[in-house]
């Protein structure tokens with residue numbers, strides 16, 4: 001018997017411009033390349049989508065940089081699998097959001113929007129090669145809300161070159177004024193293949209980074225946000241259901257260039273190479289059969305990322321084991337507690353250290 005997959009991710013590998021920090025799978029948007037990609041994706045969807053999904057996430061790249069007609073065609077391809085969808089998210093960049101795009105989202109029952117903001121400081125935005133200003137963000141969010149699309153998440157970055165505590169404080173105040181129910185928070189990672197990586201830009205001092213994290217965490221919590229996952233905050237009831245699927249270690253199908261998926265003990269990542277993707281059958285760069293031990297460890301690792309933790313009974317049933325006996329070293333870690341049958345990490349900042357105690361020799 002095959003179990004139903006509840007989550008679908010589709011990667012749109014195009015952006016209007018490439019941000020200096022970013023190394024996700026993307027190319028600068030080109031109409032005819034996007035046409036070829038859509039053709040290829042159609043086949044991939046037909047070959048792989050068999051279920052009705054509870055959550056769908058169209059990410060990127062920048063899905064909103066497709067032309068209206070291409071976006072409509074993409075969503076038409078996904079429509080047959082949306083009958084039971086509860087959360088349907090699309091990522092947008094502020095500068096490519098307008099009423100026509102919003103009308104298309106609504107027509108296809110998209111009900112959650114994730115918008116890349118990063119900072120409210122226009123100078124910082126320029127230094128990252130973002131194409132939008134903070135005033136574009138405000139206009140975009142106003143327009144979404146006017147259209148009844150108020151399940152909005154914003155992406156925010158900190159520990160950026162040129163960002164000091166004053167700039168960060170202003171950004172957090174500006175973000176609070178947007179009054180959105182979900183915020184994802186990322187500390188800048190210098191990716192080797194990004195423009196920053198090639199320019200030899202280095203990270204801010206670790207102490208400043210830690211101060212920034214603590215300030216954002218404290219301020220968002222004081223303003224009614226729940227810090228429900230290492231990098232995510234939400235108002236009550238607005239957790240990302242799609243991402244909760246990853247953290248609960250559910251299976252998910254990932255389609256298109258650079259997407260990852262997990263089905264049973266198989267974890268894969270699709271090629272990032274456009275030519276290989278466009279010219280060949282389904283090609284995966286990584287295609288792993290995970291051992292039982294690896295699955296158990298990954299399940300613990302993902303579940304400890306949220307404040308809800310890991311359901312011990314379900315874990316024992318799923319893997320026919322006794323977690324408390326097998327991982328006694330992990331359980332003795334001072335930042336691990338058991339509450340109502342759930343295993344919980346009480347300090348997100350130290351999660352990586354805590355996980356070392358769950359590794360077997």
Ligand SMILES: C[S@@+](CC[C@H](N)C(=O)[O-])C[C@H]1O[C@@H](n2cnc3c(N)ncnc32)[C@H](O)[C@@H]1O
Pocket residue numbers: 021022023024059060061062091092093115116117118155156157186187188189190191
């Ligand atoms: C891959 S982007 C896709 C969404 C959309 N294109 C955008 O720019 O908002 C998702 C988010 O990842 C974060 N991100 C990308 N590269 C990063 C890096 N090197 N360090 C930290 N965060 C990064 C940014 O906050 C970005 O909004």
Ligand code: SF4
Pocket residue numbers: 014015016017018019022023024026060061062093116
């Ligand atoms: S952050 Fe978003 S817009 Fe910028 S290059 Fe990465 S995927 Fe594209």
